[in-house]
Amino acid sequence: MLHVQLGNQIQNVDLLVPISNNKKTKMKNSNLFTTTIILLGVLFNMNITYAQTASGRIIYTTIEEARPAPKSMNGVSFQNGMFKARLETDNSKSPFNKATGVCENWLVPGENGNAFIHGVCIFADPDGSTFVTYSSSKAKDKSSTIHIKGGTGKFLNLDGTGTSSKTLPLDADLKVDDCCMSTWKIKYKM
Amino acid sequence: MIMKNLKFSTFSFFLLSLLLQVNYSFAQSAKGQIIYTTIEEARSTPKSMNGVTFRNTLTKARLETADKNSPFNGVTGVSESWVVPMGDGNALIHGFSVLADKDGDTFFVYFTSTRRDKQNTVKIKGGTGKFMNLEGSGTSSKAERADTGIKEDCCMSSWEIKYKM
Numbered sequence: 001m002l003h004v005q006l007g008n009q010i011q012n013v014d015l016l017v018p019i020s021n022n023k024k025t026k027m028k029n030s031n032l033f034t035t036t037i038i039l040l041g042v043l044f045n046m047n048i049t050y051a052q053t054a055s056g057r058i059i060y061t062t063i064e065e066a067r068p069a070p071k072s073m074n075g076v077s078f079q080n081g082m083f084k085a086r087l088e089t090d091n092s093k094s095p096f097n098k099a100t101g102v103c104e105n106w107l108v109p110g111e112n113g114n115a116f117i118h119g120v121c122i123f124a125d126p127d128g129s130t131f132v133t134y135s136s137s138k139a140k141d142k143s144s145t146i147h148i149k150g151g152t153g154k155f156l157n158l159d160g161t162g163t164s165s166k167t168l169p170l171d172a173d174l175k176v177d178d179c180c181m182s183t184w185k186i187k188y189k190m
Numbered sequence: 191m192i193m194k195n196l197k198f199s200t201f202s203f204f205l206l207s208l209l210l211q212v213n214y215s216f217a218q219s220a221k222g223q224i225i226y227t228t229i230e231e232a233r234s235t236p237k238s239m240n241g242v243t244f245r246n247t248l249t250k251a252r253l254e255t256a257d258k259n260s261p262f263n264g265v266t267g268v269s270e271s272w273v274v275p276m277g278d279g280n281a282l283i284h285g286f287s288v289l290a291d292k293d294g295d296t297f298f299v300y301f302t303s304t305r306r307d308k309q310n311t312v313k314i315k316g317g318t319g320k321f322m323n324l325e326g327s328g329t330s331s332k333a334e335r336a337d338t339g340i341k342e343d344c345c346m347s348s349w350e351i352k353y354k355m
Contacts (some may be wrong), residue, residue, distance in 0.1 A: 015227075070249050072249040073250070073268050074251070074266045074298060075265075075266040075267060075289075075290045075291045075294075076266070076267040076268055076288045076289065078268065078288050080270075081228075084239070085240070086240075093243060099241075100240045100241040100242070101240055101241060101242040102239050102240055102242055102244065104246070104270070106288065108288050108296060108298070111315075111318050111319075111322070111326065112294075114299055116296075116315070116317070118298065118300060120272055122242045122244050122272065122274050123242065124239075124241040124242045124262060128241075130242060130274060130282075132282055132302065134270075134276060134284055134298065134300070134302060136298070136313075136315060143252075146309055147302070148264075149282065149302055150224050150278055150282075151276070151282065152275075152276050156276075167301050171218055177202040
């Protein structure tokens with residue numbers, strides 16, 4: 001063994017490694033491999049579990065008595081308003097299609113014309129099964145990150161996340177009393 | 191073999207770092223109480239509208255922290271909670287607060303939980319002034335009767351957060 005040259009016949013050198021050492025190395029590799037798989041599993045857990053997708057638009061209708069108005073109270077200034085809302089999905093068979101409900105938006109003035117916006121909506125489908133969505137963003141963000149959570153009935157275990165566009169002007173097919181709309185796309189499980 | 195082990199170790203370390211990044215970056219902590227004061231004209235009443243039933247309540251709020259030097263000590267603001275019945279006495283709750291310190295610097299707190307959860311997972315976000323880059327998360331207890339001795343204080347909960355700013 002002493003005459004084996006370095007760099008020559010690696011396979012032979014490998015064979016000279018005592019069996020116990022070889023086992024230890026394999027065990028170490030196996031442990032590291034398992035750890036890596038577990039960590040990867042945890043990291044991608046969200047994407048694996050949020051297997052379903054939905055997209056569409058949300059249309060807001062002004063509630064006259066709850067029009068957004070600037071307020072100042074207990075040291076803070078804000079503007080909050082309540083709207084009726086309805087969902088239209090790109091896939092008409094989506095469980096979220098034609099859900100209706102109520103949304104409240106909070107707008108808190110920020111620096112340099114930016115503002116913090118927080119929105120919460122409660123929706124129910126025609127069966128009365130309910131779910132909640134909420135989002136937080138700044139006025140200058142291009143989109144909002146939304147969260148969707150169940151709920152009752154078919155939405156009991158609903159959990160998901162996605163994005164929604166900033167409020168857009170109304171499409172031509174919408175009603176006169178509809179104030180505004182935004183598009184949205186989510187990944188969810190239920 | 192050594193190279194393979196090294197690669198596995200590096201990769202595992204990288205993944206661990208990613209996983210623990212949130213805890214590393216939220217290096218500061220704070221805890222205390224949030225006390226809610228009833229606003230008579232915004233008392234909670236059940237509503238039914240556009241297919242959904244809910245109850246929303248607006249209250250004044252103030253924070254008291256265990257560490258009197260905390261930037262969150264003595265801040266005041268407004269909170270709104272939404273309660274949506276889920277049946278069997280359970281309900282989905284969403285809470286949102288806008289708070290400002292004496293300098294007028296603002297930040298926001300929000301959570302979503304169910305009535306049966308033992309505690310709420312809260313998110314805290316800036317904001318303006320010193321709270322501009324504030325970001326953190328933590329827990330708050332369920333609201334309980336306030337023991338402040340002030341008649342208008344309706345309820346309170348204790349909270350604990352990790353944050354960066």
